[in-house]
Amino acid sequence: MAKPKFKVGDHVRWNSEAGxxxxxxxxxxxxxxxxxxxxxxxxxxxxxxxxxxxxxDHVAMHKESALGRVS
Numbered sequence: 001m002a003k004p005k006f007k008v009g010d011h012v013r014w015n016s017e018a019g020x021x022x023x024x025x026x027x028x029x030x031x032x033x034x035x036x037x038x039x040x041x042x043x044x045x046x047x048x049x050x051x052x053x054x055x056x057d058h059v060a061m062h063k064e065s066a067l068g069r070v071s
Contacts, residue, residue: 004028004047004064011070012051014062022070023051026059035061 006012006025013022027050029042035050040061042048049067051060 004030004044004049006049006064006067006069012049012067013070014051014060014066014068016060021053021055021060023053023060026050026052029061 006028008025008028010025011022012025013020015021029040029048029050030044032039032041033048034040035048040048042063046063048061048063051062051067052058053060
């Protein structure tokens with residue numbers, strides 16, 4: 001079983017329709033979960049990360065491959 005690349009509190013960035021967004025991870029999901037009315041598939045090997053935007057109170061969920069660490 002792979003260890004998640006990121007943890008709660010990590011500062012990350014991702015691409016959105018509005019360009020690059022940065023935020024902090026608030027939760028790591030390792031099993032399927034409901035998010036904004038849809039089932040998001042997650043597992044210990046393919047976690048989904050809940051992230052709160054730095055600029056707004058918006059919360060997004062992304063898989064590991066969509067995220068990059070902010071220094």
